[in-house]
Every structure is written in structure tokens, then in C-alpha cells.
Amino acid sequence: MASTHAVEVGATTVVKRFRRWDQDEHRREWRALALLAEHAPGLAPTPVRADLDADPPSVTMARLDGTPLAGRLTGVQVDGLAEAVAAVQTAIPEPVLRGLPSRLLHPLVALRRLRGQCARRPPPGEDPVVARAFDEVTGWVARPRLDEVFAAELTPVFGLGDGNLANYLWDGDRVRVVDFEYSGRSDRAYELAEVVEHISVWVDDGLDASALLSRFELTSAETARLRECRRLLALFWFLSVLSEDPRHPRNPPGTAVRQAGRLLALLGA
Template sequence: MPWSTHAVDLRSDRVIKTFRPGSHAECEREWRALGLLAAYAPGLAPVPHSVDLAAEEPVVVMERVPGEPLRGRPLDDRRLRALAAAADELYSAVPADVLAGVPVRPDRQQRLIARIRAWVPQVRPRAGGEVGEAMDRGLAWLSRSGMDRAGRPNVPMVFGPGDGNLANYLWDGARVRVVDFEDSGLSDRPFELAEITEHVGGWTGPPLDVAAFLGLFDLTAAERARLPECRRLLALVWLFLLSFDDPRNPRNPPGTAERQAARLSGLLA
């Protein structure tokens, strides 16, 4: 999700990530993830140096890893394959017995559905044209999808970073490394892949080739069935988020919400 909970101080050899007051859970998730990946996927993410969870503004200090963010850059076949390899390594890194003790990541599907339903009375009355129509189609799909049923989906659980922003995937010329784990935790591959494919940063610049990217993953039949539903849910979330943009002080280029409406409608077709 696109709201910031931290400030980042980039040094030559380290990164100091300072969280806002009250963001101790985010800091704890970041620290846990860095420790797990240092143990089970060394080199994929920054090495953790230190943490202060007792401070009013908790702090994590970590290695600064080399590389340029993939967001905003065309992804050729080499970069696309490196992105998929990094994601695949990340999802499978934590052994099952260790993963069993990792808390579920925030903003899983039930939480997102609850947010959407809370947003409807605020946003829908002022969303007109194709945006409003796509919202209605998305809400109608959601009501019959069964995604709000309690319980875990019938797919393998994995370690998920919780943020699909391509700015968190760094290309160093040979491989992709991953940063930013404040929303990490227990998840599943379809949900995490949908986080990447539906993130607004994946198409407002040079677009991610979604079909080619997803084709690089060996998903089970159950995961393949779940993936389109997760993509629709995340696309609907982004349509609402983009509809909150203040036209007097927009954060996104004009027409972004309308383009998202078209993307959601395509996923619902």
C-alpha cells in the first residue's frame, strides 16, 4: 500500500530506516525479514546490522545493497528473468518449520476487502464515468467471489515481502536484490505476485510484461486458479486509492484513475 511509515537515510555503506512513532510493528517485521533472509537467502536482501525497537521512533540499520530500482525502467528479458528469480527465491527461502512461526502479513485479502467496503460510501458517490462504472463492476464481482470467507486459501504458504512496488527490486547488472519488508510475513504466491503485477508503479511508466513475468513461475493448479482473483482484488484496491487523489494537488498524472478503471475492467472481462 502506498502510504509511508518511515524515512530512509542512505549512507555509503548502510541504510538507516527510521519509522514514525507508533510504527513498531512495521519495524519488527522489517527486522524479522532481514534476519530470516540473511540466514536462508544470503545476498538477496540487505544484511541487518542493528535495531532499536524501544525508541519512540524505532530504527533499523542495514547494509546498503548495490543496484538501481526497476521501477520506471524498461525491463528486458534479462531483467525480467532476474526479477522473477529474486521473487521465487524470496518466496521459497524460509523453511516450512521456520515459516510456521512467522505471523501473517498485514493487508491480506480480508483486510483489503474490509477497507474497500469502508471506502465505498466515501468514494463511490463522487466517482463518475468509467471510474464509477468499473467500481460497480468490481464490487459486483467481489460480492460473488467468496474472497471474504474466513480461513487460509488452499495453496502453499510462503514468505511474502508484502509490497509489489518495483522500486523495491534493485538490479545491479547481474541479479535483482529486494528491499523494504515492513509489510512482510506469511502469505501465498498468487497474492504476492498480484501485488507486483497490479501495483500502479508497474504500468504508469514502462509497463511490466505481466504475461511474460507470470509465465516464469511454476504455479500449482490451485495457485493458477487463485491468481486472477488476487489480481482483481488488488486492481480494485488501486482503483479506490487512485480515486482519493486530490485534483487540486494530484500525486499521479491526469487520467491515471481512468487507466486503472480500464485495467480492472479488462481483468473482470
């Protein structure tokens, strides 16, 4: 996936210039920074200024200490990640949260988009695991009950909307969060699936999904939704990897086969 923005890092500030903003990505970013600065100071960069009507628009924020999470996470880092994810989700008071727009790529929107992609794409390549995953997921994604599952309104949380591990900065003591261009009202199951199924999380076997998820107490409805959300987002990444230009791959060799295996495991769970 192409980068949605350019970043200029200064001594004390970071300027984020948006390459795409047709879904108000720049306003989502600024709104999230302002809300978190008010309700959870220190969790995310402090907003400094914004030029939201420029072409391209930009947001300037205070620079945070820390380095992006990467590689195999330690138990302390998993704890820090869980604390940061939970803090983002619960920071915004419910009356404010209910007035926010839904995060980008709502699960129902994702389902309909992925159905279209499955319907018009033949199984690419000759690897049998990839072909089998494509066949099985085509049947799963067509199930009518999924519309009801993903249209259901669970208890809302504030969603980052992006599970990329690079969005979580570790300073040796705690994890803080950056990049809010997809943010908005969401639900806990979808946001947790966003984290544990993001390709950056497992491509280096950096995170044990069960270890992170065990830090959260989910309702039975959230547990059931999480299972389907994980399948949905694993499919999203499966199709994303398959659509890469083979002349300019973004992921290591064998990623498509590994993602196919991961998707098959989730479908069989």
C-alpha cells in the same frame, strides 16, 4: 499513500527510521533481514543493528549496490525480478515460516476493507469509464464466495508484502530486494498479484505481467486464486487513486481512467 519511513543513506549503511509502527512494521523489517541473511545471504541487505524500542524505531542495514527497477524492463531484468521474487518466497524453511505472523493486509482483510469503501463511496467524477468500473466492481466485491476464496490456506511462502518496483534493485547482473515492513507469511498467488498489479509496475508500462507470470509454475488452485487476487489489488489501487487530493496528485493525469480500464479488463477475464 504516504511514506511509512525515512531513509538515511551512508557510504556503507542505510538507516531506516519508521514513521508508523503500530503493526510492528519495524520488527517485521528486522526479522525479515535476519531470516534472509541466514537462509538466503546476498538477496537482501545484511542487518547491522536495530533500535526497536526507540521513538521512532530504526533499523540499520548494509547498503546494497544497484538502482531501483523502473521504466520498461528488459527480458534479462524480468528474469532477474522473477528469480528475486521466487527466492524471497522460498528462502525460509517451512517450520520457521509457519511460525511467522501473516503479512500485513491479508487478502481477507483487504476484501472487507474494500467492501466498506465501495459501500460508502459514490462514483466520483464524471468519466464514464471510471463510473462503469465502480459499478461493476461494487457487484464483484459483494460476492459471498470471495470470503471463502481469500480465507483458503494455500502452501505458505514468505511474502514481501509490497510490489513496488522500487523495492527491487538491479545491479546489472541480478535483482536484490529491500523494504520488508509489510512482510510475513503469505501465499504465492497473492504475492505475485501484489507485484503485477502494483501501480508502479504498469503506470509506465514497465512490465508485461504475462511475461513475469510465465516464469512461475502455478497449481490450478494458485491460478484460480491469482485471478481473484489481481482483481482485489487492482481495486485497491483504483480506490487509492480516486482518493487522491486533486490539488496534490501522486500520479500522472489520466491514471484513474487507465486504472479503471485495467480493472474492467480483469473483471471481464
